[in-house]
Every structure is written in C-alpha cells, then in structure tokens.
Amino acid sequence: MADADKNAKQEALIQLIVFRLGEEEYGIRIEQVKEVTITPEIARMPKTPSFVKGIANLRGDIVTIIDLEERFQLRPVGEELPNVTYTLAIEAKDYTIGIMVREVPQPLSIPISIIEKAPEFIQDINIHDKYIEGIAKTNGRIIVVLDMLKLLTPSEIMQLQPKGESSAAAARTKA
Template sequence: MEVKEKKKKNAESVAEKTYQNQQLIVFRLGQEEYALHIDQVKEVVITPHITRMPQTPSFVRGVANIRGNIIAIIDLEEKFGLSVGLEEPSKQANNFTLVIESEEFKIGVLVKEVPNTLSISEADIEETSNVIHEAGVESGYIKGVAKSGDRLIILIDILKIMSEKEFDMLTRKQALA
C-alpha cells in the first residue's frame, strides 16, 4: 500500500512540474491590471516629450524620441475605452512608456505607474475562450486572465491589439517624422 501512495505522489509531482512559469510585465489601465509577456517588452523608460501627429486616431498620442529612435506612442486606456469618466487624457500623468519592439515595428505604450514583473504558472492562466463567449467581442488580443492570489490580471498580446491598417499608418507616420 505504501508503494502505491509513493507512485501516486510521484505522478502528481510530475504533473505539477509540466507547467512552466510565465514572466509577465504587469501594469494598470483604468481600474484593472493588465500584463504583457516579458518577451514583448524591450525596455521601460520615463516618458519623453510626445509630439502630436495630425490625422491619427485618438489613442495615438504622437511620436517621441527614445534613444535616438522616433516611435509612435499609444494610449491603451484610450484604445480600450477605459478613459471614459476619468481625467482628460492630456492632463493625465503618464510617467512611463513600455517600449515594444518586433521585426516590423517599434511602439511605445503609456502607463501611469512603474510596471512590475510577475512570475506565474501557466496553470494559473485561464484562456479567454473559457471566459468570453460573446461572438461580437473583439478579444483576439486578450490571451487570458491570470490569477495571482485575489488578483485577476488580463493578459494581452500587444502585437494583436492594433489592426494591420493601424500598424501600417503608424509606421508611415514614423517614417515621415
């Protein structure tokens, strides 16, 4: 009987070890916490002066010079419609910028507080398809909801937040700046 219990415990511990930890960058938008996979964030900088670009969507705050690179700065609170009822966006103290870089583009994402890192098990991330069932909800950029104690953190894929048309428009505007 003791051998069966040991085998059962070994099987349980092997099952637990198959989950890998995810490294996330956690930040606040509106009243909720959001996270990006750490691989999507190149660096966090103090937000430099932003120059407004004409004929851009309201969530595009403009462009900024970050380490010699002119990049588009976006406001996810505005993009997600979370700034409704809050302070005027121009008066908000967006103090930090997450610099996101892929092979095709570089963008900055405004955040109000210093983002922090969180290591979380894949077992603690609930897939979006299990949470959001509304077909009309545009949730392709929401990868899931991470559970950390009492906290629920919305895990997003920054590369899917904007449409291809929006990315094309941003890269063209950056080339002109």
C-alpha cells in the first residue's frame, strides 16, 4: 500500500493552458486562467507601455489587454499579429488582465515532476520577481511555465487597472 501511495504522489498531474509566443511554447497553470475567448474590440489607452494594447469588455468586465510577445520581445521581425487573436483572462486576487495570443491555446496535462526549475542565470536577468515557474520537457516539446501572478510589478498593476475598478471591487466585497 505504501508503494501505491508513493507512485500516486510521483504521478501528480498539473494542467496547463499552452500557447505560442514567437517560436516558443509557454504554459500557464489552468487555475490562473478564468477563460479563453476571441479577442474583443480593444480601446487604446494613452500613456501606456507599447505591450499594453488597451482595454476591452470581457463579458461585462473592463479588462486591460497585454501582448506578451511584445512584452518579452519575441515577435519575429516584421511580423504582425493575425486579424483574429485569442485572449486568456487571468484572474488574480485584486485584478483581471487579458493576455493576447495569436493561436488558440491548448490544454495539456503533464506530471508535475517533469517541470524543472529554470536555470538561475535566466531568473537573475529577469527584471520581475521570478515569473518563470519552470521548464517542462514532454514529447520533444519544451514549454516555459509562467507564473502569471508574478508577471507584472505592483506599480504596473496599479497603472493597468481601469479607474474606478478598485472601488467597484471594494463595493462587491462589502455586499
């Protein structure tokens, strides 16, 4: 019985939503993704970084849409986004953001044991607080697993929240 328990723990699975940025594959833990949808119409916002595409209405919520390909500088030179993109709504405790990607994200279940810690030199050069959770190698694929909750700095999060969002959130929590 002890061996069966040991094997069950070794085979613990993690579910990822996998998508492409440039030529590489990236994954986000499924519990960090609220929904995946075709990117709605985006309204540009003044004085925001170029990777912030603007805000959009996602099922009644105003959400900031960011382009990770641009954020990570992974877009091939001269290549534009396709006419139809997809947005992953990422829900954190205090905010929801939309991550725009060019292809339909795919679910993938992998053993948690195959996710290796990212090499220290990669983590050290990241400006932000270790948003690479690890690297998964499976069936000849390499997937960079991101921790979306660490991707943006607190000051960026404050910048990206639509005005009135925090008071609306506070009103919801009081209700």
